[in-house]
Amino acid sequence: MRPYLGLTPSLLAASRRYLTRHPWQTWLSIIGIALGVAVVIAVDLANESARRGFRLSVEQVTGPATHQIExxxxxxxxxxxxxxxxxxxxxxxxxxxDAPVRIGERSFTLLGLDLIAAAPMRPAFIAAGAGGDADAIASGLLQLLREPDTLALSDGDAARLGLAVGERIDVEIDGEARPMTLAAVLPEQSGQGFGGLVVVDIATAQEVLGRLGEIERIDLILTDTEAAAIADALPSGLRLQPSAQRTNALAQMTRAFHTNLTAMSLLAMLVGAFIVYNTMTFAVLQRRPLLGTLRMLGVTRSQLFALVLAEATVLALIGAVLGILAGIAVGAGLVQLVTRTINDIYFQLNVRSLHLEPLSLLKGAGLGLGVTLIAALGPALEAARSQPRDVIRRTLVERRGRRLLPWLFGAGVLTGLLGVLLVQVSGRSMGIGFLALFLVIIGVSMMMPLVVHAFAKATTPLFGWLFGIEGRLAARGITASITRSGLAVAALAVAVSATVGVGIMIGSFRASVDQWLQNTLTSDIYVSADSAGSRTGEGLPPALAERLAALPGVSAVSQGRSNRIEARDGPVLVLALQASDGQPRGFEFKGDTLPELWPRWHSGELVLVSEPYAFHRNVAVGDEIDLFSVDGWRAFRVGAVFKDYGSDSGMLILPRPVYAELWDDPAISSFGVVLGEGADLDALTERIDALTADLDVPVSLQTNLAIRRMSLEVFDRTFTITKILRLLAVGVAFVGILSALMALELERAKDYAVLRATGMTRGQLRKLILLQTSAMGIAAGLLAMPLGLAMGDLLIQVINLRSFGWTMPMQVSAQTLISGLILAWVAAIIAGLYPAARAARAAPAHALREE
Amino acid sequence: MSASAASQTRTTPILSVSDIGKAYAEGKAHRTVLGDVSFDVAPGECVALLGRSGSGKSTLLNLLAGIDKPDTGDVAIMGRSITAMGEPELTLLRRRHIGFIYQFFNLIPTLTVAENLALPLELNDVPAATRRARIGDLLGRVGLDGREGAFPDQLSGGEQQRVAIARAIIHEPALVLADEPTGNLDARTGTVVLQLLAHLFRDEGRTMILVTHSRKVSEIADRVLALDEGRLTTHTESLSW
Incomplete structure (x- = not known):
């Protein structure tokens, strides 16, 4: 039988033993791939689990309903x-x-239904009745109908809470504990089961949530014809919409967030690709004479090409398996962070565990394998180019490598320019934005070896002057093996530039948010309705405004009402404002505004739209927006676009009197209280506290400072996951530079032996290697600066804008740049410690004999 | 020259070198390494190329092996010009019809002795059973019985060169090219290896080009071609090496 791809048993044995005889190189490469795969899989699993958790909770809450009347x-x-x-x-x-509630430490969704009407719609109820103890369940459901403060849980949740039917449990609603009785236990199923739900009768829900006589929506199962008929016949103020539309609108909100996480994980994979490229290139270069011998023996170019790719495939497969395992472990931690971020900035989401989506695992492993093979293509082609005469000419490789540097630099310039061009022509596409970012990274990293070569050459005299012969040898060592040292520096520089770039982006973003909070929060104390119990918030009585204004020390009181209302292209957050002294303050407008903005806004002709809203829904000043009011659709003209970092899906600002009339909603979500001159903040807070104590609605009081602090805490928490991914990318790069240094140390064993034989002490050799890694680290750190700045600029001007619709000025702090430089230097030094110790330990005689 | 070799010179030569020349660029100037070199090698003949360092021996060997191209002239192996051959054809030619012995052995360090010998056979699709038999036979003939499982770094220099010699002839090539086969061995080991070469080639009627700077080594050849400054000369005695 012909060997597959011409890889004879002896060729495969030679290859396998090469890998096992260089365990450091092999394992570092595998770890590089595994880390890259792990990060991609972890992020994908966390994203998928969050999406699945969202989908399940929506499905559980809506059941099989095809439409909703809202x-x-x-x-x-x-x-x-x-x-x-x-x-x-x-x-x-x-x-x-429905409303979010808590039982103990766990979050649930309280779902109030007309159980009799819902039974035929939810086969799960019937299935529950037909299950093991049908009588017990049926009697439990009856109890839900008959008795107040009774609830049903899934069997899984009841077991996790250690509850049995008939036992009482405190359910935390709006921060207050309410004792309820477990009347029925329903079977936990996938899909439209009851896991994560507290099922109660609609009357119980109305009572415990303080919403007597009200329902939130009507779920229906309708055919298209029925739906059309009902939509036409609905009274004003009600609207029929398909369930999927509502779910999609919610899912859209987190799309950019998920995409950004995926992009960060791909960055780690990119750095992993550098390691593979480095390892495989080294493996080829190191075996150059051997490959020449093989060519002399009659091994063809295609056989050598296949051999290198086969080696890479083996490394990739092992790396992918380890990456899957590590990815699952990291994903379990990451899903908590993802869920917390979604809870912080989007909506209440309850993800109980990591869902092992086979497609995510396959995707991650496939990506690892694909990236490895692409990274190994270059080295494989290099191997295929081996000439039989390479047996004789060993130094040819480096010389050829050095000759290629200017070409590589040129190709890098073109690749980077292609990236920049893509940014210009790609309009609003986030995917192409990321592609452009990656092209710029790859382009700049292709330019790095030549720059490193020039850097090492230029600094040789300085190193010599500072550190003597070891310094000179260290700098010259970098230029002598530029094909490897250049790559190692590029890998580290890319990883560090990612930390610099993301650091700049986060820093600029944080500064902009802080500035925006200062501008926007124009009041000193905010009095809000604690509205966790309802979707739109019960609100505060409007009459409270006068009582607040009458308090000593108060100079002005503004009123705000926030609500999610329907626009033609999905729901939108609306903030209705009313300032006691005329026009609302704290707005920073982008571009032109319509003339006579405030009078026309007050009259209800104009609406103010936030920057993300204008970006995502492609509206500009002068355009019209239709909003669904109590009287049906009503058009507003966009009067101005204002800066806002509060919601990435955007918001609209309407005058409160107009809103109250059109939406029949006189309630207030929050009052902003401005202190008079010389008034004492603490004393006034106490007076407001006393004033609102007797209100039916739970009230929260927060000072301007506290809101700013809390907002920035949420901001920082949101970026925790980004910081972790950033560190993982540096971890991969660290493995890369360690792998490159180990490879260099192996390759130079004989040079070092000659130096030792000539009289260089172990200490001097250690110093030489550490100086060399220091130089590489510093070079990587310096190169990471411009790339980091470019990355930061692209993240701010392209990615952030296209993902969230936010613009912000770039703010570069010296601390970010310096910490990047230090990170590169320290990573390189640490990576050099072991190779330095190993080289110093090696017996010179052995190394000299090896040749 | 042996009787069999003499009778074969009348047949088609295994190797035919016609007026080949080669020059390398040195800065802006060109240095001629070989000029107008012509000779034929008959089947079963052992020819030594004798010359000092820098005389052009290695360049000539590279041209004969098809790993370098002459600037002028032609090299034909088994009647086929190799100067016009493409890379894939040359690879197949080397695989099937040429064996190499190097000064520094160039064994594959990650393969055992047996695997090193198996490689040319595998590349030529020789069945496993035949491979095993031929490896066993050849190892016995080079005196390395029982060392099949050893790796190159577990062998002495002489043993490594014996493996290299076995590898060069295991696929029964038409022509073996040997580049200073004893150049990296001590005098005593060199003599042993030389005797082995003489035995394997002279007795079995193989064709070999032996490149050396040592007159003693060249003595095992049927014919000696002396190279001096890139040209063949018959005055071997005048060369002081």
Missing amino acids: PASGSIADNVYARLRVEHGLSLATPVI
Whole structure:
């Protein structure tokens, strides 16, 4: 039988033993691949788990409903549901109220349904009844209908909480514990099961949430014809929408967040590719004479090409398997961070565990394998180019490598320019934005070896002057083996530049958010309704404004109401503002505004839109936006676009009186209280506290400073995951430079032996190697600066804008740059410690004999 | 010259070198390394190329092996010009019809002795059973019985060169090119290896080009071609090496 790809048993044995005889090189390469794969898989698993958690919770809450009837604002009155049911003969319809609650340390969604109406819509109820103890479940469901403060949980949740039917449990609603009784335990199923839900009768939900006579929406199962008929017949202020539309609108909100995480993970993979490239290149260069011998014996170019690719495949497969295992472990931690971020900035999400999505694992492993093979293509081609005469000419390789440097530099310039060009022509595409970013990174890293060569050459006299012969030899060693040292420096520089670039982006972002908070939070104390219990918030009584204004020490009181209302292209957050002294303050507008902005805004003709809203929905000043009010669709003209970092899906600002009328929602979400001159903040806080103590609604009081501090805490928490991914990328790069140094040390064993034989002490040899790694680290750190700045600029001007619609000025702190330089230097020094010790330990006679 | 070799000179030569020349650029100038070199090698003949360092021996050997191209002239192996051959054809030619012995052995360090010998056979699709038999036979003939499983770094220089000699002839090539085969061995080991070479080639009627700077080594050849400053000369005695 012909050997596959011409790889005879002896060729494969030679290859296998080469890998096993160079365990450091082999394992560092495997670790590089494994880390890259692990980061990609961990992020993908965490993202998928979050998405799955979201999908499941939506499915569990909506059940198999095809449509929802939702109010333009607030809630739907009980009797509207009853009338619709009778007039339209809606048999498959249930009123719904849902709200986040907690039992112990766990988050749940309280789901209030008309259990009788919902039973035919939710086969799971019937399945539950038909399950093991059908009678017990049926009687439990009856109890839910008959008795107040009763609830049902899934069997899994009940077991996790250690609860049995009939036992009482405290359910935390709006921060207050309410004792309820477990009346039924339902089977936990995938899909539309009951895991994570606290199922109660609609009447119980209305009572415990303080929403008597109200429902939040009506879930229905309808055919398209039925849907069309009902949509036409709905009273004003109500709107029928398909379930999928609502789910998609919510899912869209986190899309950019997930994409950004994926891009960060791909960066780690890119750095991993450098390691593979480095290792395989070294493996080829080191075996150059051997490959020449093989060519003399009749081994063809294609056989050598296949041999190198086969080696890379083996490394990739082992790396991928280890990467999958590590990815699952890291993913378990990451999913908590992802969920926390989504909870912080998007919506309540409850992800119980990491979901091992086989596709994510395959994707990560496939990416690792693909990237490894692409990275190994160059070395494989290099191996295939081996000439039989290479047996004789050993120094040819480096010389050829050095000759190639200017070409590589030129190719890098072109690749980088292609990236920049892509940015210019790619419009709003986030995917192409990332591609452009990666092209710039790859382009600049291709330019690095020539720069490193020039740097080492230029600094040789300085190193010689500073450190004597060891310094000179160290600098010359870098130029002598530029094909390897250049790559190692490039890998480290890319990883460090990622930390610099992301650091600049986060720093600029944080500074902009801080500045924006200072501008926007124009009041000193904010009095808000603690609205965790309802979707839109119950709100504070408008009359409170006058009572607050009458307090001593208060100079002005502004009022705000926030609500999510429907626009033509999905729901949008609306903030209705009313300032006691005329026009609202704290807005920074982008570009032109329409003339007579404030009078026309006050009259209800104009709306202010936030920058992300304008970007994502492609609207500009002068455009019209339709909003679904109690009286149906109503058009507003965009009067101005304002800067806002509060919501990446965007928001609209309306005058509160106009909003209150059009959406029949006079309630207030928050009051902003401005202190009079000389007033004492603490004393006023106490007075407001006393004033609001007797209100029915739970109230929270926060000072301007506290809100700013809390907002920045949330901001920092949001970027924790980015920082972790950044560190992982540096970890991969560290493995890369260690691998490169080990390879160099192996290659130079004979040179070092000659130096030792000539009289160089172990200490001097250690110093030489550490000086060399220091020089490489410093070079990497310096090169990481311009690349980091470019990356930061692209992240701010392209990625952030296209992902979230935010613009911000780039702010570079010396600390970010210096810490990048130190990081590169320290990583290189640490990576050099072991090779230095190993080289110093080696017996010169042995190394000299080796040749 | 042996009787069999003499009778074969009348047949087609295994190797035919016609007026080949080679020059290398040295800065802006050109240095001629070989000029107008012509000779034929008959089947079964052992020819020594004798010359001092820098005389052009290695360049000539590279041209004969097809790993370098002459600027002028032609090299033909088994009647086929190799100067016009493409890389794939040359590779197959080396694989099937040429064996190499190097000064520094160039064994594959990650393969055992047996695997080093198996490699040319595998490349030529020789069945496993035949491979095993031929390896066993040849190892016995080079005096390395029982060392099949040893790696090159576990062998002495002389042993390594014996393995290299075995590897060069195991696929029964038409021509073996040997480059200073004893150049990296001590005098005593060199003599042993030389005797082995003489035995294997002279007795079995193989064709070999032996490049050396040592007159003693050249004595095992049927014919000696002396190279001096890139040209063949018959005045071997005048060369002081």
